[in-house]
Structure formats: structure tokens, C-alpha cells
Amino acid sequence: MDKVNETKKLGISFKFGSDVEKYIYGNTIDELIDGLALIKDGKFINQFVNEFKSLTEEQLLRLDKIMVTTDSAAEIIEYAKRRKDKINTIEYQNKLIELKNMYILIRFTALAIQPNIAMTEDAIIDYGNPIVAVHLLKDIEGVNVEKMKKFIFDCKDAYSAYCLIRYFQSKEKILNMNDILEAKKILIEAKNISIIYDWAENIGDVTEMEDVTINYGTAYYMYKFANGIKNSNIEKIREAINKTGDQDMIKRFNSDFPKPIIKSFFSKFKK
Numbered sequence: 001m002d003k004v005n006e007t008k009k010l011g012i013s014f015k016f017g018s019d020v021e022k023y024i025y026g027n028t029i030d031e032l033i034d035g036l037a038l039i040k041d042g043k044f045i046n047q048f049v050n051e052f053k054s055l056t057e058e059q060l061l062r063l064d065k066i067m068v069t070t071d072s073a074a075e076i077i078e079y080a081k082r083r084k085d086k087i088n089t090i091e092y093q094n095k096l097i098e099l100k101n102m103y104i105l106i107r108f109t110a111l112a113i114q115p116n117i118a119m120t121e122d123a124i125i126d127y128g129n130p131i132v133a134v135h136l137l138k139d140i141e142g143v144n145v146e147k148m149k150k151f152i153f154d155c156k157d158a159y160s161a162y163c164l165i166r167y168f169q170s171k172e173k174i175l176n177m178n179d180i181l182e183a184k185k186i187l188i189e190a191k192n193i194s195i196i197y198d199w200a201e202n203i204g205d206v207t208e209m210e211d212v213t214i215n216y217g218t219a220y221y222m223y224k225f226a227n228g229i230k231n232s233n234i235e236k237i238r239e240a241i242n243k244t245g246d247q248d249m250i251k252r253f254n255s256d257f258p259k260p261i262i263k264s265f266f267s268k269f270k271k
Contacts, residue, residue, distance in 0.1 A: 033059060037066050042075025049079070061086065068092055073101035077108055089115050097123040102132045110139050117142050125151050130160035137174065138167055145174055153182050158190035166202055184208075193217040200229045207233070214240040219249035226257065 024035030024044075029052065036045055045067050049055065055063075064087045067079045073096055080092055089112045096105040102124055109115045121144055124132050130152040137143055152160050161183035168174040184205065187195055193213055200209035210232055213225045219241045226237045234257050241253050 029055065029059060033062050033066070036063070037069075040066065040070045042067060042070035042072035042079065045070065046075055046078055049082075057086075064088070068095050071099065073099045073104040077104050080108055081111060084111055084113055089113055090119075093119055100127065102127050102129065103135065106132070106136050106139050118144070121147060124148075128155075130155040130157045131163060134160055134163045134167065137164075149174075149179060153179075153186065156186055156190070158187045158192040158195050161186040162195050162199055162203075166198075169203060188212055191216045193221045197221070197225060197228070200225070206231050210237070219244040219246035219253075223249055223253050223256075226253070 024032050024039065026032040026035060032048070036048060045063060049060075049063065060083065063079075064083055067076060068088070068091050070076065076092065076095065076099075080087060092108060092112070093105070093115060096108055097119065105120055105123060109117060109120045117140060120136065120140070124136055125148075133148045133152050137145065137148055149164070152164055165175065165180055165183045169180075180203075184199070187199055188208075191212070193216060196209050196212050196217075200206050206229055210225060210229070213221055214237065217225070222237050222241050222244075226232050226234055238253060238257065238259075241250055244250075
């Protein structure tokens with residue numbers, strides 16, 4: 001970025017992309033801001049603010065209004081970090097909702113002064129991705145917990161249901177036993193064996209998850225369960241793997257989990 005020599009017009013150049021440069025020109029800072037209003041480039045605005053350290057509050061208020069008309073959620077949040085006590089929070093929330101960048105919307109809601117949390121909740125529900133709702137519960141105080149849990153469970157998404165329990169299993173403010181049972185039901189109905197493994201490893205219910213793995217998983221996932229989950233029933237899994245007929249996995253399993261040698265009581269008396 002270059003300031004043009006003071007004997008000429010004031011100006012800034014900003015290289016955008018590999019071979020295209022954008023320019024704004026003016027005799028005064030206010031005229032340069034007029035140029036920014038026409039370009040509506042969030043990155044350009046942030047670099048402008050970094051370059052000109054002596055902007056007046058009136059000029060910054062103008063830039064606040066311009067930034068919220070740009071279309072880069074990442075640049076909007078960078079700007080909002082430094083101006084959070086001055087910007088119109090609801091205008092910025094509405095813009096980020098319009099841009100449909102839910103993770104940046106959550107970040108903005110976390111840092112903003114007096115955000116409308118219900119707006120963010122509704123935007124995430126409208127967006128329709130339950131894992132985003134889990135992140136909202138993680139990152140924002142004051143969220144309507146029951147509303148967001150209902151949305152997550154209604155989506156019947158095994159990964160989101162698992163993450164909800166995994167992140168909040170020790171937080172009684174968020175979860176109760178019915179939530180855990182509902183999430184487990186979603187996992188089992190989805191038959192997502194990879195997430196079933198994660199549940200057994202990080203939450204528990206080993207015997208139940210072992211049965212689901214045997215009933216719906218491949219020989220590989222049965223082996224993985226036996227190899228990675230404490231208190232798994234090795235002999236039950238061995239029998240299930242043998243029934244699959246997968247000779248490679250049968251051989252691998254028996255190599256890693258050799259059958260115990262059981263000697264009879266009378267063998268010690270044999271010569």
C-alpha cells in the first residue's frame with residue numbers, strides 16, 4: 001500500500017489478486033473515504049484504517065457504515081473487533097446473517113456489545129446445520145439451551161448429537177439424563193459405527209455400543225473396537241469376526257488377541 005506524494009492528490013493503492021490493483025484518490029481523507037464507499041471492499045477498508053492512524057471519530061463512524069455494506073464476513077469481524085463499542089450491533093448481526101457465515105456470526109455475537117442472541121439462534125436454525133448449534137452453545141453465554149437442544153435432536157444427526165453430549169457431559173446446566181438417552185438413540189438408529197466407537201471411547205455404554213458394532217459393523221470395525229475400547233468382550237468379538245468370513249481380519253484378530261490356553265486340572269498330574 002502506498003500513499004501518493006503530497007504534491008499530488010492523496011491516495012492509496014491496494015493490490016487485489018495477482019495482477020489487478022484497486023485505487024482510491026482524493027484531496028482529503030474524507031474524499032478517500034468517499035472512494036471506499038464506492039468500492040465497498042472490506043479488506044481495503046481495514047488496511048485503510050491501519051494506514052491512517054489519525055482518523056477522527058466522525059470519519060470512523062462513516063467507515064462503520066461503509067463496512068457493514070461489504071460482503072466479506074471475515075473482514076467485517078476483523079473491523080468489529082476494534083470498533084465493537086461504536087458500531088451498530090444489530091446492523092452488523094443482520095449483515096452477517098445475510099452472508100450466511102454462521103461461525104463468524106457466532107464469533108461476532110460473542111464479542112459484540114449487547115447482541116441480540118435470539119437473532120443468532122434463529123439464523124442458525126434457519127441455516128439448518130445442527131453442529132453449528134452445538135458450537136453456539138459452546139461459545140455463547142445466555143443462549144436458549146432448550147430451544148437449541150430441540151433443534152439439534154430434531155435434525156437426527158448422529159455426529160451433532162454425539163458432540164452435544166461429548167462437549168457438555170459434565171455440565172448439568174446444559175444436559176440431563178433424557179438428553180443423553182435421546183442422543184444415544186439417534187446414534188444407534190443412524191448405525192454410524194465410527195461415531196458409535198467414539199461414544200464408547202469417550203462417554204461409555206461399552207457393552208451396548210459393542211453390540212451395535214457387532215450387529216452393523218464390518219470385521220474391521222469389530223477389530224478396531226476390541227483393540228481400542230477398554231473392557232470390550234474379546235471372545236464375543238472374536239466369535240462375531242469369525243462369522244464374517246473375512247480371513248484377513250480373522251487372522252489379524254487372532255494374532256493380536258491369541259486365544260488363552262486353558263489347561264485341564266488333571267494335566268499337571270500327567271507325566
